[in-house]
Amino acid sequence: MSEPTIHIGDRRVACFGELLLRLSPPTGELLLQSPALKVHVGGAEANVACSLALLGHPTTMVSTLPDSMLGRACVGELRRYGVDMDVQYASGRMGLYFLTPGAMQRASDVLYDRAGSAFATAPAASYDWPRLLAHAGWLHLSGITLAVSDASAHAALAAARAASDAGIPVSFDCNIRERLWARRFSEAPALMREMVAHANVLFGNDRDIALMLGHRFSQDQAIDRFAAAADAAFTEWPRLRRMASTARVHHSADHQEARGLCASRDGLITTDAHELKGIVDRIGTGDAFAAGLLHRLFEGAADRDALAFAMAAFCLKHSVGGDASPFRAADVDAFVTSRGFDVRR
Known part of the structure; x- marks a missing residue:
């Protein structure tokens, strides 16, 4: 029996998480090697919202931002992608992260500066989920929101419970960031288990499932580990219908291989x-993959076609700077149907 197709009609995709600013040095430099920083608006859930909006889906970003020019600039940036904003403004600071891009054999490095941000300190009760989800046909969340603070974790879980109660499907991207969890990392398995219990589509790999279930997957091949982890996830969480991920082989920071997996x-x-x-x-790139898979599932595509589109979106995002993918469906379809590099005229 095949997995049911997903139909959300013209209902909205709601994404909940923190909008933040990414600051990075000029290409090829270390952080503060010279006194210049490039700025991009980012956030895992916001990246998914931007991609889905460009792919043609009505999308709403739910968040809390500081009542400042920085917060309002972030709202303007997402609106440029076509994302509707349902944001509350509050006192507090803007969440930041500093990225030093890798090169050759030097890995990329991330420094978080998000503690005490307006989003991190917003009480879970400040979100009216029945209102926020009133026109939603889908909710997307990630483990990053669980990691930011106790308050944001409680808010994300409240959103997932409200969606479940309303019959709204949920997608969850594990996005485990140990540095962001910091001293709260011991809480991660239980919080993520509770979140996945509400999920219909899970973006994660064998390491994520191992963390949540306390079971190590020791198969030699990445595909076999993923398959075993997916089987364990389907056994543990009855609501879950699909689990998807990418598997990378690293040759250097700027030369890798990757394939898409969907169970x-x-x-x-x-x-x-x-x-x-x-x-x-x-x-x-993972957010582009998630948005690509959801886009094609929303259109009623078979899982194989959805995975091919998701992987194309994933690959294309590696070719441009910034957090959110700027590609539309026609761009991704062109990648799927042709690997050529002729100018498209």
């Missing part, structure tokens, strides 16, 4: 490996 209760499908050489920016 359902019917079995496992994969894509061919894609070579990623001369990577411009890896940040946001």
Whole structure:
């Protein structure tokens, strides 16, 4: 029996999480090697919202931002992508992160500066989820919101419970960031288990499932570990219908290979490996993958077609800077149907 298709009609996709600013040095430099920083608006859930909006879906970003020019600039940036904003403004600071991009054999490095932000300190009770989800046909969340603070974790879980109670499907991207969890990392397994219990689509890999279930997957091949982890996830969480991820092989910071993986209760499908050489920016690639998969599932595509589109969106995002993918469906479809590099005229 095949997995049910997903139909949300013209209802909105709601995404909940923190909008923040990413600051990074000029290309090829370390942080503060010279007194200049490039700024991008980012955030895992916001990246998904931007991609889905460009792919043609009515999308709403729910968040809390500081009542400042920085907060309002972030709202303007997402609106530029076509995302509707349902934001509350509060006192507090803007969440930041500093990215030093890797090169050759030097890995990228992230420094978080998000403690005490307006989003992190917003009480869970400040979000009226029945109102915020009134026109939603889907809710997207990530583990980053669980990691930011106790308050944001409680708010995300309240959103997932409200969606479940209203019959609204939920997608959850594990997005485990140990540095962001910091001293709260011991709380991560229980909080994530509770969140996945509400999820219909899970973006995660065998390491994420191992953390949540306390069971190590020791198969030699990445695909086999993913398949075993998916089986364990489907057994643990009855609501879960699909689990998807990418599997990378690293040759250097800017030369990698990756393939897409998607498991359902019917079995496992994969894509061919894609070579990623001369990577411009890896940040946001997983979010482009998630948005691509959801986009095609919303259109009623078969899982194999949805995975191929998701992987194309993932690959394309490596070619541009910034957190959110700027590509529309036609751009991704062109990648799926042709690997050529002729100018499209």
